[in-house]
Amino acid sequence: MYIIYRWRLQILAEYQSKVFIKGLSGIKEVVRAEPMVTMGQLTATLNPLGWTIPILPELDDLTVGGLIMGTGIESASHQYGLFQHICLSYELVLSDGSLVKCSKDENPELFYSVPWSYGTLGILTAVEIKMIPAKKYVKLTYRPIKGLDKLVQEFQKVSSQPNHDFVEGLVFNVNDGVVMTGNLVDNAEPNKINAIGKWYKPWFFKHVERFLLRDSSVTEYIPLRDYYHRHSRSIFWELQDIIPFGNNLIFRFLLGWLMPPRISLMKLTQTQAVKKLYENHHMIQDMLVPIHRLKESILLFHEHVEVYPMWLCPFILPADPGMVHPKLNSPEMYVDIGVYGVPKTKHFKPKETTRAIEKYVAEVGGFQMLYADTYTTREEFRKMFDHTLYDKLRNELDCKTAFPEVYDKVSQAARI
Known part of the structure; x- marks a missing residue:
């Protein structure tokens, strides 16, 4: 059994939403987090230690609690399922004030009922999530495809193949799209490394769209944390409706570091008319x-x-x-x-x-x-x-x- 430095991390969120390591002990491949811990905090803490979680939803501000009580999905889900399926246990405060823990072996009915329950069975206070070893890069292959039948056929084929760590598709019109498959690797060809998380880089979906002009597949290497949060800077493609000039080269270079605006702040300041x-x-x-x-x-x-x-x-x-x-x-x-x-x-x-x-x-x-x-x-x-x-x-x-x-x-x- 491989046991070299299998840490059990306990990560909590302070009222300022900062992540810190509470302790390192044991040999379980588990990260323990409070519900307000975000995906950005998890990657910033775990990846430098050589660890990650199997499903890491793309937007930085998504929280552990929201992804459990609601749901979460990511391009590794063809292997692991939804976010709930990588969770090993939940800790909740019930309506009578008692604190309980549930897992597949302990209070299993509650364990299976918590996902999608939106806080209507109890208040989530902690969760244990499975960890897996992280690698430095994602070797990502872009396959531009013309024709809906071919696009669907290719997407269904790669989704069923276990040799891909990540599978994702972007459809740009009813006939054309790009199917992406990725694998975790530690080594990369230097001239093919693309740090897409840099503030001055094109929005990821715009980067992907350019591959439609090609007739063959293209492969590049993306740093792991950049890949995980590839849709964060443009909030997938929502930002193009909020800031239409946001992908302009000059804007990206001068003010791209300000992006994206906080969704919670935008909602808070939104008028009834808007x-x-x-x-x-x-x-x-x-x-x-x-x-x-x-x-x-x-x-x-x-x-x-x-x-x-x-x-x-x-x-x-x-x-x-x-x-x-x-x-x-x-x-x-x-x-x-x-x-x-x-x-x-x-x-x-x-x-x-x-x-x-x-x-x-x-x-x-x-x-x-x-x-x-x-x-x-x-x-x-x-x-x-x-x-x-x-x-x-x-x-x-x-x-x-x-x-x-x-x-x-x-x-x-x-x-x-």
């Missing part, structure tokens, strides 16, 4: 559908919203208990289709369009990420997400008087 305008002319949605439905799903989004780029991220969904699992009792490959931006279709209406997409996702056995707007009825919501174990624990832990249901926290209708 908020309403944003709601009526903008869409942010992640829909999780079985990967064999990828082509028809892309065509559906094109018909209803025509927002590009479109993000594709494959993930394996285990047949674990809880709110989200395949309809059949066996693991299944899914894909997250991320749509972020201003719809180009003339018939776009926020509620009606989202309702149509939600209906389709439910029909194909998929799921809607709940950080965004959901217009489902309570009955539709309960059909999409399995509440069997959740309802059982809500009753056993006397949650009804202390916490609302998930639907009451995420639904547009319930908030009114």
Whole structure:
């Protein structure tokens, strides 16, 4: 058994959201963190020590708690699943004030019910996450593909191959896209190293788009932390609608170090008029559908919203208990289709369009990420997400008087 310097790190967030190491002991490949620890803090602390976590969602400010109570996904998810599937234990304060720990072996029903529960079973106070050894670079290969059928075929093929550490796709129009596969490596060809995290570098999605002009694959080496946070500087491609000149070479060179603006600050300073305008002319949605439905799903989004780029991220969904699992009792490959931006279709209406997409996702056995707007009825919501174990624990832990249901926290209708 390989045991050389397997540290167990305990990382906590102070009220200033700073990460520090509480202690080093034991031999478990586990990092212990409080829920307000961000992905940026984790990579800044773990990577220099030679460690990382298997799934590291791209945006710096995403927190451990949000990725558990909500959900998280990343380009390594085709091997590891969702963020919840790399978590080994949770620590929660229940409605009666007691502190409990749960894992697959200890309080397993609670362990499987915490993900997607949005704090409605208890208050998360700590989590233990699996660690794996880190390497210096990601050897990333870009495959530009013309034609939707070829794009879907290639994406499905590489998603099922275990020899890739990372798989991701960007669709730039209904026919063209770039499929990316990456592998962790310690050595790189010097003339092919691209530190894409530098403030003056082009936004990553714009960098990827340029490969559509090529007829063959291109490979480069990206420093590990740069790769993990490749979509942070442009907030995927949301920043092009907020700061249209943000990718201009002069702006990047002089003021690129200021990017990105804090999303929480923008929301805090947003007026009601701007908020309403944003709601009526903008869409942010992640829909999780079985990967064999990828082509028809892309065509559906094109018909209803025509927002590009479109993000594709494959993930394996285990047949674990809880709110989200395949309809059949066996693991299944899914894909997250991320749509972020201003719809180009003339018939776009926020509620009606989202309702149509939600209906389709439910029909194909998929799921809607709940950080965004959901217009489902309570009955539709309960059909999409399995509440069997959740309802059982809500009753056993006397949650009804202390916490609302998930639907009451995420639904547009319930908030009114």
